[in-house]
Amino acid sequence: MDFIGIFSIFVLACFVGYFVVWSVTPALHTPLMSVTNAISSVIIVGALIASAAAGSATSKWLGLAAVVMASINIFGGFAVTARMLAMYKKKAR
Amino acid sequence: MDMQAILSAATGEHGLAVNPWAAVAYLVSGVLFILALRGLSSPATAQSGNRFGMAGMLIAVVTTLLTHAPVDAAGVLDSVSLIEILVAIGIGAVIGIVMARRIAMTAMPQLVAAFHSLVGLAAVAVAAAAYLNPLAFGIADAAGQIHVVSRVEMGLGIAIGAITFSGSVIAFLKLNGNMSGSPIMLPGRHVINLGTLAAIVGLTAYFTQDQSPWVFWTITGLSFAIGFLLIIPIGGADMPVVVSMLNSYSGWAAAAMGFTLGNTAMIITGALVGSSGAILSYIMCRAMNRSFISVIAGGFGGDDAAASSGGSKEQRPWKPGSAEDAAFLMSQAENVIIVPGYGMAVAQAQHALREMGDQLKKEGVNVKYAIHPVAGRMPGHMNVLLAEANVPYDEVFELEDINGEFAQCDVAFVIGANDVTNPAAKTDKSSPIYGMPILDVANAKTVLFVKRSMGGVGYAGVDNDVFYMDQTMMLLGDAKKMADDIVKALSGTGH
Numbered sequence: 092m093d094f095i096g097i098f099s100i101f102v103l104a105c106f107v108g109y110f111v112v113w114s115v116t117p118a119l120h121t122p123l124m125s126v127t128n129a130i131s132s133v134i135i136v137g138a139l140i141a142s143a144a145a146g147s148a149t150s151k152w153l154g155l156a157a158v159v160m161a162s163i164n165i166f167g168g169f170a171v172t173a174r175m176l177a178m179y180k181k182k183a184r
Numbered sequence: 185m186d187m188q189a190i191l192s193a194a195t196g197e198h199g200l201a202v203n204p205w206a207a208v209a210y211l212v213s214g215v216l217f218i219l220a221l222r223g224l225s226s227p228a229t230a231q232s233g234n235r236f237g238m239a240g241m242l243i244a245v246v247t248t249l250l251t252h253a254p255v256d257a258a259g260v261l262d263s264v265s266l267i268e269i270l271v272a273i274g275i276g277a278v279i280g281i282v283m284a285r286r287i288a289m290t291a292m293p294q295l296v297a298a299f300h301s302l303v304g305l306a307a308v309a310v311a312a313a314a315y316l317n318p319l320a321f322g323i324a325d326a327a328g329q330i331h332v333v334s335r336v337e338m339g340l341g342i343a344i345g346a347i348t349f350s351g352s353v354i355a356f357l358k359l360n361g362n363m364s365g366s367p368i369m370l371p372g373r374h375v376i377n378l379g380t381l382a383a384i385v386g387l388t389a390y391f392t393q394d395q396s397p398w399v400f401w402t403i404t405g406l407s408f409a410i411g412f413l414l415i416i417p418i419g420g421a422d423m424p425v426v427v428s429m430l431n432s433y434s435g436w437a438a439a440a441m442g443f444t445l446g447n448t449a450m451i452i453t454g455a456l457v458g459s460s461g462a463i464l465s466y467i468m469c470r471a472m473n474r475s476f477i478s479v480i481a482g483g484f485g486g487d488d489a490a491a492s493s494g495g496s497k498e499q500r501p502w503k504p505g506s507a508e509d510a511a512f513l514m515s516q517a518e519n520v521i522i523v524p525g526y527g528m529a530v531a532q533a534q535h536a537l538r539e540m541g542d543q544l545k546k547e548g549v550n551v552k553y554a555i556h557p558v559a560g561r562m563p564g565h566m567n568v569l570l571a572e573a574n575v576p577y578d579e580v581f582e583l584e585d586i587n588g589e590f591a592q593c594d595v596a597f598v599i600g601a602n603d604v605t606n607p608a609a610k611t612d613k614s615s616p617i618y619g620m621p622i623l624d625v626a627n628a629k630t631v632l633f634v635k636r637s638m639g640g641v642g643y644a645g646v647d648n649d650v651f652y653m654d655q656t657m658m659l660l661g662d663a664k665k666m667a668d669d670i671v672k673a674l675s676g677t678g679h
Binding site: 104154156157164 | 217220224225234255266268272276277279281295302306310312314427434439443449453454458460560562565571572579
């Protein structure tokens, strides 16, 4: 994809992010942080490419290290978010 | 299996994933991430939102594993490498899930800071891997010269990633108490910081002309240093802003790597997370009436600053009260608003507090909770702590939604909160907290103020006029013990 195409997606996504995040209820700002933490670990995509590529052993090991770090975040982030969200209960009537 | 055919279809000139199906899959995962955040608009939809996020991540990972499976020179699947990758994911999964299960809710800010540091470090590792093996990432020509655009993206990615990492490590140490919350002020730090930032920008520009290793690694080293230098002068009281800000940086780091790889899932996610962190920083700054620049400049709100400034005040009369008095007053009330602050969480009083609320409801009292945006150590922290103690979320209200109700309420029960109730924020222009939005507890008919002693006066080191008002009764003691005693007194007078 050419740079301007990618850049367009980025700018539009910033606007989407702006409106979506303002609609998040303040009561859920902590889960918002932990879930954004988990999804920003989508950089695991780059880590997986590096660990699978031939050509540079250092690059491969850096990739594998990044896979471990990103996985901690993905599993930890989603799990702790789920744990918190399960605590939010409505009044029993 | 002919992996080479899939691989060659998936590898394009700029970036990767030109395979249309892979591109669509990444787009779908980006959309699922948007839906994950969208779900958080209400506690009722939040759990399904979280599942959208997991699905998006699964799609992104599986797509990458399929299009970039490790293959040997003959195009045959390299099962050893694949197993290594799966083991790496497994190790991360175990560590992550154990951390998520074990962490105390009071320690959420530390956990989030630790997670941010991992995103930052992973971004640095990926950028370094891409620098060392650019052909594998499709960002170099046949001679190994990295595209100029990719060099800029890579420089930005590594700089933001490294700042996120070292900044988050310092934030973690401060939040976790391994390091004093007091600001550490280096002499000439503004000059050092601006010089370092200028050097990073200059070197990134130079990197487009010369891709020598020393340029790349110097950018990396300086970025690690600046992350450290930026966060050490920031005091404990400003940590909610810092955590939000680092959240934002971790997003921009992911976005920069997304540009390098031409990957829509990473770009969309980076933009979402980047905006999210920026908005949360803004909300936190507004809640403390601090400008973003003054937070970054640092020096505000050390742990010790509060204690030292308490000496020179005149003694004013105040009314002490006991747990029995408080129990009686509240059981006779029609409306009670509970104002919890971080001191309540430190004393682990949230369960006792919820029991007190339950007892009062049994007596027919209408109980609500009022939350100031900076009541906890990170955005929304107090809401999580109350939810953990089984306080229903529809009894918990934000500042702007409940502030008008204090005038009609019989008792405002303030526990572990101080600065966020201080009327000086409205009246005293010389006060360090002037202009900060506060909860108007002073409008209540009676104020019960739980406080450890009449000595220490909150982060900002300001005395609070509410202590000395006619309708205020000071309940001095540990927050948990006080709440427990009130519960006992309430059940004693029970029916």
